[in-house]
Amino acid sequence: MYSEKVMDHFQHPRNVGEIENASGVGTVGNAKCGDIMRIFLDIDDETHIIKDCKFKTFGCGAAVATSSMATELVMGKTIEEAMEVTNKAVMEALDGLPPVKVHCSMLYVVVLWLIQVIFCLMGKT
Secondary structure, rough: OOOOHHHHHHHHHOOOOOOOOOOEEEEEOOOOOOEEEEEEEEOOOOOEEEEEEEEEEEEOOHHHHHHHEEEEEHHOOEEHOOOOOHHHHHHOEEEEEEEEEHHHHHHHHHHHHHHHHHHHHHHOO
8 A cells, every 4th residue: 555665754754853943834734634744944044945854744654754755855955946846756756655645745735835935925035
């Protein structure tokens, strides 16, 4: 049902935690299944490069795995480049998700969009 990569990221998630004084924090949930993701970004003010990325996710294994993989995919990218990382790219990096779990990969896209909006409103882009 789940790929080895999904199981690895679920059992050994990367970048779990919080960033004190984060540049951006976003939280999103899926009322349909109960998954909640909070992502913390430390973004360089001048280069807009994501220096650190942490997450906390309450949800199923697929939600934890997609959150973990998403943090790995955006680390070191500018906020603009990170916005180009799609939920499809997250799923592909995990060697796929069962069709009923595709919605889990959307949490990352929504929360990153929220952070970019906050970052723009703060006049940082």
